[in-house]
Amino acid sequence: MTLTLLHAPKSRSQSFIWLLEEIGQPYEIKQVDIRRGDGSGKLDPTNPHPHGKVPVIIHDDTVVHEQTAIMLYLTDAFPQAKLGPQVGDKLRGNYLSWLSYYSGVVEPAFLCAFMKYDVPRGTAGWVAVPEVMQHINKTLETNEYILGNEFTAVDILYGGTFGFFGDSGLFEKTDALNAYVKRCMSRPALQRAGQKDA
Numbered sequence: 001m002t003l004t005l006l007h008a009p010k011s012r013s014q015s016f017i018w019l020l021e022e023i024g025q026p027y028e029i030k031q032v033d034i035r036r037g038d039g040s041g042k043l044d045p046t047n048p049h050p051h052g053k054v055p056v057i058i059h060d061d062t063v064v065h066e067q068t069a070i071m072l073y074l075t076d077a078f079p080q081a082k083l084g085p086q087v088g089d090k091l092r093g094n095y096l097s098w099l100s101y102y103s104g105v106v107e108p109a110f111l112c113a114f115m116k117y118d119v120p121r122g123t124a125g126w127v128a129v130p131e132v133m134q135h136i137n138k139t140l141e142t143n144e145y146i147l148g149n150e151f152t153a154v155d156i157l158y159g160g161t162f163g164f165f166g167d168s169g170l171f172e173k174t175d176a177l178n179a180y181v182k183r184c185m186s187r188p189a190l191q192r193a194g195q196k197d198a
């Protein structure tokens with residue numbers, strides 16, 4: 001079995017080192033160049049992503065790109081890691097919803113806030129950050145983690161985003177959110193990932 005993460009430092013692929021450390025199977029990291037917001041970097045011809053982005057994983061002959069697809073693929077491929085409810089589990093639907101909500105709602109909402117764009121109500125497929133955070137805070141009032149009281153792969157997306165961008169000023173840090181971020185950020189796998197990315 002071969003498992004390779006195409007990675008660029010200081011990018012979304014950092015969280016996938018964390019995920020791979022949580023999974024605990026052997027993997028390799030291959031650094032690729034990407035186009036950066038400041039104009040540096042360039043498309044890397046060895047990256048199979050259609051737009052030269054990261055993360056990408058290559059598992060034997062299978063190439064997967066897009067964060068939430070990679071997350072679902074890996075947690076299904078390595079169910080023994082117990083990081084994502086499998087087909088037949090009563091939490092599976094919730095898991096898929098939170099994965100898609102991240103790419104379809106959370107990322108566009110935060111990008112709009114960052115770029116100071118208004119979200120056109122009823123037209124866009126997402127809502128503004130305060131509505132997103134209301135949903136997340138309500139979830140965290142009763143749950144220690146997004147899906148319940150167990151850590152799953154979606155907590156790498158949500159806990160990671162709120163932990164890494166906590167000082168962005170884009171969202172309010174409630175007590176429930178701070179406690180959640182602290183739980184996620186104290187994962188030993190995240191510490192190991194940081195060392196691998198150093």
Ligand SMILES: N[C@@H](CCC(=O)N[C@@H](CS)C(=O)NCC(=O)O)C(=O)O
Pocket residue numbers: 010011012013034035036051052053054055065066067068103
């Ligand atoms: N929709 C992609 C977004 C990936 C993405 O935008 N990655 C950034 C790094 S954080 C990138 O590779 N940028 C290079 C570029 O846009 O050419 C996903 O969910 O995986």
